[in-house]
Amino acid sequence: MVSHAITLKDIAKQLNVSVSTVSRALSNHPRIGLKTKERVLALAEKLNFRPNPMAVNFKNNKSRNIGIIIPELAKHFYSQLITGAEQLASRHGYNVVICQSNENTHKETILIEALLHSRVEGLLICIANETIDAAPFVKILNSGIPLVFCDREIAGLNISSVISNDYQGAFAATEYLIHKGCKRIAHLAGSENVVNSQYRKQGYVDAISKHGLTYQKIIYTQYDKSQAQVAMRQLLLATPRPEAVLCYNDYVAFDAVEIIKENELEVGKDILIIGFADEPIAQYMTPKLTTVLQPAFAMGEQAMEILLLKLKEGNKAREQMSKILDTQLVIRETA
Amino acid sequence: MVSHAITLKDIAKQLNVSVSTVSRALSNHPRIGLKTKERVLALAEKLNFRPNPMAVNFKNNKSRNIGIIIPELAKHFYSQLITGAEQLASRHGYNVVICQSNENTHKETILIEALLHSRVEGLLICIANETIDAAPFVKILNSGIPLVFCDREIAGLNISSVISNDYQGAFAATEYLIHKGCKRIAHLAGSENVVNSQYRKQGYVDAISKHGLTYQKIIYTQYDKSQAQVAMRQLLLATPRPEAVLCYNDYVAFDAVEIIKENELEVGKDILIIGFADEPIAQYMTPKLTTVLQPAFAMGEQAMEILLLKLKEGNKAREQMSKILDTQLVIRETA
DNA sequence: GGTAGGTGTACAATCGTTTGCACAATATTT
DNA sequence: AAATATTGTGCAAACGATTGTACACCTACC
Numbered sequence: 001m002v003s004h005a006i007t008l009k010d011i012a013k014q015l016n017v018s019v020s021t022v023s024r025a026l027s028n029h030p031r032i033g034l035k036t037k038e039r040v041l042a043l044a045e046k047l048n049f050r051p052n053p054m055a056v057n058f059k060n061n062k063s064r065n066i067g068i069i070i071p072e073l074a075k076h077f078y079s080q081l082i083t084g085a086e087q088l089a090s091r092h093g094y095n096v097v098i099c100q101s102n103e104n105t106h107k108e109t110i111l112i113e114a115l116l117h118s119r120v121e122g123l124l125i126c127i128a129n130e131t132i133d134a135a136p137f138v139k140i141l142n143s144g145i146p147l148v149f150c151d152r153e154i155a156g157l158n159i160s161s162v163i164s165n166d167y168q169g170a171f172a173a174t175e176y177l178i179h180k181g182c183k184r185i186a187h188l189a190g191s192e193n194v195v196n197s198q199y200r201k202q203g204y205v206d207a208i209s210k211h212g213l214t215y216q217k218i219i220y221t222q223y224d225k226s227q228a229q230v231a232m233r234q235l236l237l238a239t240p241r242p243e244a245v246l247c248y249n250d251y252v253a254f255d256a257v258e259i260i261k262e263n264e265l266e267v268g269k270d271i272l273i274i275g276f277a278d279e280p281i282a283q284y285m286t287p288k289l290t291t292v293l294q295p296a297f298a299m300g301e302q303a304m305e306i307l308l309l310k311l312k313e314g315n316k317a318r319e320q321m322s323k324i325l326d327t328q329l330v331i332r333e334t335a
Numbered sequence: 336m337v338s339h340a341i342t343l344k345d346i347a348k349q350l351n352v353s354v355s356t357v358s359r360a361l362s363n364h365p366r367i368g369l370k371t372k373e374r375v376l377a378l379a380e381k382l383n384f385r386p387n388p389m390a391v392n393f394k395n396n397k398s399r400n401i402g403i404i405i406p407e408l409a410k411h412f413y414s415q416l417i418t419g420a421e422q423l424a425s426r427h428g429y430n431v432v433i434c435q436s437n438e439n440t441h442k443e444t445i446l447i448e449a450l451l452h453s454r455v456e457g458l459l460i461c462i463a464n465e466t467i468d469a470a471p472f473v474k475i476l477n478s479g480i481p482l483v484f485c486d487r488e489i490a491g492l493n494i495s496s497v498i499s500n501d502y503q504g505a506f507a508a509t510e511y512l513i514h515k516g517c518k519r520i521a522h523l524a525g526s527e528n529v530v531n532s533q534y535r536k537q538g539y540v541d542a543i544s545k546h547g548l549t550y551q552k553i554i555y556t557q558y559d560k561s562q563a564q565v566a567m568r569q570l571l572l573a574t575p576r577p578e579a580v581l582c583y584n585d586y587v588a589f590d591a592v593e594i595i596k597e598n599e600l601e602v603g604k605d606i607l608i609i610g611f612a613d614e615p616i617a618q619y620m621t622p623k624l625t626t627v628l629q630p631a632f633a634m635g636e637q638a639m640e641i642l643l644l645k646l647k648e649g650n651k652a653r654e655q656m657s658k659i660l661d662t663q664l665v666i667r668e669t670a
Numbered sequence: 671g672g673t674a675g676g677t678g679t680a681c682a683a684t685c686g687t688t689t690g691c692a693c694a695a696t697a698t699t700t
Numbered sequence: 701a702a703a704t705a706t707t708g709t710g711c712a713a714a715c716g717a718t719t720g721t722a723c724a725c726c727t728a729c730c
Binding site (some may be wrong): 017018019020021024030032033036058059060061213 | 676677678679680681682684686689
């Protein structure tokens with residue numbers, strides 16, 4: 001029972017008016033008579049008429065699609081971010097096309113290409129960890145399509161972005177540890193090439209020196225289970241060993257906690273641990289992880305807000321609009 | 336620098352042929368001369384021509400969109416499922432429109448309505464927990480749009496579906512506990528109205544009776560932290576108390592473990608616990624959770640496969656195609 | 671009563687692509 | 701040499717909605 005979809009023509013035929021009259025009546029054009037408008041509206045309602053979106057898109061030369069590229073949907077942070085972005089986009093009549101780069105820069109470039117060809121009207125991208133080449137992004141801008149970075153950005157490009165305040169988060173977390181009385185605070189950092197990692201490290205370093213502490217120890221890790229564990233083992237071997245460790249993210253923190261437990265030390269007492277992100281595992285691990293919450297949902301939402309603004313304002317809105325959202329220390333059991 | 340997108344007309348003009356010739360040359364129409372084809376292909380390549388997708392969709396009266404409704408993207412299971420479905424769809428040139436019902440039947444109905452109006456070509460739905468009314472789904476079928484249920488289904492509707500074998504998973508998990516020597520195995524079930532919960536319960540019951548055990552204790556819980564905890568406390572008060580608990584899902588299992596620890600009992604020794612789903616928390620909680628893995632990625636992929644088949648075959652493919660994917664017991668520390 | 675202005679509606683073009691049909695040119699058959 | 705088949709290309713319509721322009725009718729004013 002595939003019922004034929006109602007078109008303007010159907011309404012026009014039934015009312016003995018032209019298609020253009022129906023179209024204008026529905027869009028409340030001032031030159032259409034009141035009685036005609038009423039008749040058209042009534043019939044449109046009765047037949048449950050909806051303009052054919054494919055025809056409208058074609059006519060307007062707009063896809064009403066927004067492309068989103070993230071590293072991996074199955075990470076809670078990104079699925080939250082997407083949810084924020086998608087909800088707002090959908091409220092403005094846009095569909096969202098979600099693509100996953102799997103932290104692979106090459107795939108990212110291919111996805112960008114594909115999205116541009118599919119005529120998305122805007123792009124929201126959380127770039128892969130290793131991505132440093134600006135060329136694909138410059139290409140997007142040159143094609144006239146608005147672009148907003150979220151969570152991660154390429155510095156020096158003047159591209160709008162919404163990121164969380166990594167510096168402030170790490171600074172606050174480190175200060176918290178200092179207020180707790182720790183003198184020897186170590187940092188399991190992320191990769192040296194990732195800007196987020198750099199900011200977090202700097203927050204740590206500055207908090208340490210602000211309070212005149214002398215102990216400072218940083219070990220870089222890519223995210224990789226064994227590396228984080230090796231690094232933590234290394235920290236435990238040092239004498240005197242650190243009283244607290246600020247970790248690059250919750251997964252690193254989890255690994256650190258495992259190693260500490262293996263060494264029969266008590267996390268939260270012998271050694272304090274703070275993570276970063278507030279992934280669900282923070283609440284489910286034992287002891288529960290004290291961590292720096294990144295407002296994933298709000299980040300996605302605000303990045304989309306900027307994108308929608310740019311879409312509305314057209315080309316004049318090329319100036320950079322960036323936001324840095326504050327993080328929040330969530331105190332649980334590990335510190 | 337918004338460069339005007341290349342159209343067939345541009346190519347036709349440059350080569351002094353008609354638009355239709357260009358169109359046919361590109362689609363390798365047999366009546367177009369070899370030399371003409373070569374010239375057209377060369378220029379199309381050079382100009383990086385891509386057919387305007389909005390025009391093609393409009394012409395074909397196809398949106399190339401597939402709607403997916405899930406309860407909540409931020410649950411790992413669903414983001415995995417989506418990933419499987421999306422990858423396959425994208426390989427076949429379809430976009431996927433992802434919508435979240437938040438386990439709300441009313442919102443689900445509204446989303447279905449909206450997706451139908453947006454002219455999606457097919458629908459893949461993981462229904463909300465409480466959904467029982469078949470009407471919206473019958474409406475989808477009557478509109479001629481293929482529909483596949485995934486993860487959850489409404490029984491007796493003859494609608495294609497891909498679900499995991501809840502019965503077998505629960506049966507195997509219970510048998511495993513029995514082989515471990517447990518005689519008193521309790522079950523923290525989900526809601527009595529949810530079919531998945533019914534199947535899991537039945538698997539538990541049948542395994543118990545197959546092995547001639549007499550102890551059987553079932554407590555129903557909606558998923559809700561306090562309810563699961565109350566239920567677990569109740570189990571601990573019973574004398575003799577159960578030696579093992581099969582939980583409706585990993586979250587219930589986590590709550591159960593918390594309560595057991597509060598009571599100074601050792602999980603995995605005094606009481607064995609098995610969860611369901613294999614969410615990430617299973618690996619991160621302490622002790623690590625033994626659980627029944629549901630193949631989320633494969634479920635999404637296979638549901639999409641059925642949907643794509645129906646899309647390809649058109650209306651003749653109305654018969655039901657259903658799959659039940661086996662689960663797998665992942666043995667960790669709690670049992 | 672003629673013109674100006676306002677009101678209500680229809681016609682036709684447009685967006686980019688696809689496709690049935692027509693027609694011309696060439697090749698093949700009788 | 702004439703009839704027929706084959707090959708290569710162009711014309712035009714179609715999809716559904718929008719919109720500039722034309723036109724008919726009515727009212728009001730001088």
